[in-house]
Amino acid sequence: MPDFQNELYPHLKKYFGFDSFRDQQEEIVTSVLNKKDCLVIMPTGGGKSICFQLPSLLLKGTTLVISPLIALMKDQVDGLKANGIPAAFFNSSQSAEEQHKILESTHQGELKLLYVAPESLQGLSPILKEEFISCVAVDEAHCISSWGHDFRPSYQQLGFLKSTLPLTPIIALTATADKATREDIMAQLKIPRAKQFLASFDRKNIALEVRPAHDRVSQILQFIKQRPNESGIIYCLSRKSTETLVAKFLDNGIKAAAYHAGLDFESRNKVQEDFIFDKTQIVCATIAFGMGIDKSNVRWVIHYNMPKNIEGYYQEIGRSGRDGLPAQALLFHSYGDVIQLQRFASGATNEEVQLAKLDRMKQFSEASTCRRKILLSYFGEFLGEDCGNCDVCKNPPQFFDGTIIAQKILSTIARLKELEATGIVIDVLRGAQNAAVLDKNYQEIKTYGIGKDISWNDWQHYAIQLINQGFCEIAFHKNNVLQLTPYSKDVLFGKTRVLLSKPLKKEERVALEKEQ
Numbered sequence: 001m002p003d004f005q006n007e008l009y010p011h012l013k014k015y016f017g018f019d020s021f022r023d024q025q026e027e028i029v030t031s032v033l034n035k036k037d038c039l040v041i042m043p044t045g046g047g048k049s050i051c052f053q054l055p056s057l058l059l060k061g062t063t064l065v066i067s068p069l070i071a072l073m074k075d076q077v078d079g080l081k082a083n084g085i086p087a088a089f090f091n092s093s094q095s096a097e098e099q100h101k102i103l104e105s106t107h108q109g110e111l112k113l114l115y116v117a118p119e120s121l122q123g124l125s126p127i128l129k130e131e132f133i134s135c136v137a138v139d140e141a142h143c144i145s146s147w148g149h150d151f152r153p154s155y156q157q158l159g160f161l162k163s164t165l166p167l168t169p170i171i172a173l174t175a176t177a178d179k180a181t182r183e184d185i186m187a188q189l190k191i192p193r194a195k196q197f198l199a200s201f202d203r204k205n206i207a208l209e210v211r212p213a214h215d216r217v218s219q220i221l222q223f224i225k226q227r228p229n230e231s232g233i234i235y236c237l238s239r240k241s242t243e244t245l246v247a248k249f250l251d252n253g254i255k256a257a258a259y260h261a262g263l264d265f266e267s268r269n270k271v272q273e274d275f276i277f278d279k280t281q282i283v284c285a286t287i288a289f290g291m292g293i294d295k296s297n298v299r300w301v302i303h304y305n306m307p308k309n310i311e312g313y314y315q316e317i318g319r320s321g322r323d324g325l326p327a328q329a330l331l332f333h334s335y336g337d338v339i340q341l342q343r344f345a346s347g348a349t350n351e352e353v354q355l356a357k358l359d360r361m362k363q364f365s366e367a368s369t370c371r372r373k374i375l376l377s378y379f380g381e382f383l384g385e386d387c388g389n390c391d392v393c394k395n396p397p398q399f400f401d402g403t404i405i406a407q408k409i410l411s412t413i414a415r416l417k418e419l420e421a422t423g424i425v426i427d428v429l430r431g432a433q434n435a436a437v438l439d440k441n442y443q444e445i446k447t448y449g450i451g452k453d454i455s456w457n458d459w460q461h462y463a464i465q466l467i468n469q470g471f472c473e474i475a476f477h478k479n480n481v482l483q484l485t486p487y488s489k490d491v492l493f494g495k496t497r498v499l500l501s502k503p504l505k506k507e508e509r510v511a512l513e514k515e516q
């Protein structure tokens with residue numbers, strides 16, 4: 001075998017402009033060069049591309065890159081060409097003639113990298129021979145597994161690659177690491193002995209914060225006004241929210257653009273470019289945004305809505321702070337979102353998995369332990385000490401005896417005959433005079449107005465804790481009304497003490513904001 005070792009650094013410098021490898025890149029590159037199958041788990045922005053792009057330059061033949069992201073292939077290929085690397089893509093958007101040309105140049109050994117969507121692999125059968133293909137890279141490899149968070153049926157046929165090209169190394173790459181998914185990837189790609197490379201998922205520079213979703217828009221406006229000229233991304237669940245938010249920003253003189261699947265290719269491209277070149281400060285996007293964009297100075301990511309799982313959340317916040325400088329991830333936690341996501345999941349082929357993942361996301365949002373610990377343990381990493389860079393660490397909750405508060409909430413729920421959602425329960429406690437309360441004569445209820453001394457937000461904070469602790473529950477199937485549980489009675493009769501954490505005072509929150 002040729003000695004590649006002396007070539008690695010000169011190639012890294014010449015084609016990619018880097019002087020050194022990051023963490024495990026060199027070891028991975030060497031493994032691929034030694035024709036070993038590999039499974040690379042590295043967070044978004046970690047530098048996965050080099051792991052197959054660099055070996056492609058040193059091996060004879062073409063490296064096939066399987067990627068689900070047709071929309072990005074052109075950009076990726078253009079980028080490679082600009083660096084002097086002969087590359088092309090092959091997908092259904094091309095004419096037969098174009099496709100033929102690509103087959104021909106692979107045949108001639110002219111291409112180093114060929115990007116292909118799994119659906120289009122069949123079209124490549126004339127060149128799927130060991131003599132033409134140097135390596136197969138399966139990008140976004142978690143798509144192969146129904147355990148993953150982004151299952152794609154077209155990925156499931158990829159097992160044939162190993163059978164067709166038994167001597168060609170396969171390198172599977174993903175930013176998703178849970179163990180079941182990992183094993184599934186190796187089984188399905190038929191690379192049971194693949195060498196696994198697990199990079200650390202810790203992105204210490206990203207400060208984590210979760211807030212209740214009350215009055216999100218003003219919270220976001222305030223957040224942004226404190227960070228003039230910083231680039232950021234806001235993820236929303238619906239196209240409509242992206243557009244509503246953008247309108248709000250423009251009203252406030254902030255440059256923002258919406259990005260979602262309803263826009264045509266050109267508009268999306270424009271949004272992306274304006275963002276990359278700092279012409280647009282903020283992009284409000286559905287999940288389609290950010291895959292593969294290479295912008296190192298994104299300073300913050302806000303989740304206007306709750307993501308459907310921790311993998312997605314982690315990937316999205318990972319688009320901030322790629323330059324290693326301090327960045328912020330702010331997540332708004334809302335039960336309304338949870339319910340909507342549950343609806344989306346219901347009826348899906350892997351409904352149970354999706355719901356379980358959503359549940360973990362919810363637990364993360366509600367946690368009163370270091371959030372980074374939860375995040376990392378999800379990916380199988382153990383963080384010995386608290387991180388010091390999340391909202392829980394910066395402001396550890398103080399617990400106090402909240403039995404009386406709990407009793408007030410629970411007895412109101414009982415007096416409302418378990419027929420009303422959290423908002424009305426709080427309105428009744430605070431003696432609100434709105435139609436929803438007065439029309440039903442709730443002002444006659446014994447607990448009406450007994451909680452005026454506590455703000456609406458604080459009541460919500462307490463109610464969420466009672467839900468988390470199982471003293472009451474949301475009936476998702478009955479318009480989300482609050483109901484009692486078998487544990488409520490003990491609280492109401494004074495047999496159980498309830499510990500609650502104090503909500504942040506407004507000044508504390510503002511001070512914390514400034515500190516960051």
Ligand code: ADP
Binds near residue numbers: 045048294
């Ligand atoms: P991933 O595919 O894991 O999300 P990329 O391969 O797109 O990540 O790399 C993320 C960023 O890191 C890119 O801007 C890339 O140029 C940069 N990068 C990768 N490897 C190195 C390295 N060895 N030195 C410096 N920058 C690197």
Ligand code: ZN
Binds near residue numbers: 371372373387390393
């Ligand atoms: Zn922490």
